[in-house]
Amino acid sequence: DGGITQSPKYLFRKEGQNVTLSCEQNLNHDAMYWYRQDPGQGLRLIYYSQIVNDFQKGDIAEGYSVSREKKESFPLTVTSAQKNPTAFYLCASSIRTLNEQFFGPGTRLTVL
């Protein structure tokens, strides 16, 4: 059963702590993406990766970091430098960056 999984579904963090969100896909897609969604706004791109061991900043990369050591995994770390991290985070993948993207179920991060 192919798809994209994100964990955890809900995550709570204290101010000043780093936290890592997991994203795994078994679709054999080359490209993976991280988006942030805030109420009343569209999705905004944080980072994307077109191939293993390569990634690029999106529109709002400040305060975030990623790695792409394996084709199927693209974890996102929200660092303490991110001033307003409370949001819904969505991971997506596509065969190549020219194709439509498939989304995971999301992780809701709340900073206490």
Place this chain on the structure above:
Amino acid sequence: AQSVTQLDSHVSVSEGTPVLLRCNYSSSYSPSLFWYVQHPNKGLQLLLKYTSAATLVKGINGFEAEFKKSETSFHLTKPSAHMSDAAEYFCVVSAPRGSTGGGNKLTFGTGTQLKVEL
């Protein structure tokens, strides 16, 4: 540069009546266009896509959209709304990233919340 405007932030219809969700776009390139649906606290699901083939695109769950280049529009329609259609809908334009990087860049609209009433 590219942009997407969803003309209504909220749309309310009665069950069994037609649905119209409006989307206008701008793009320097010949774009691909998508509609995605999102149910509360869920990921986005692709409803349909336009990639320069037929201008009338049929998607899942009875939805369809028509690409009108002269009007730069890609409105989403459904003849008869069902309670399960209540969700948020996003219009998305995809175009080459160009000098800022490889591949395509997706630009999302701000979403239209569809409410279906009995």
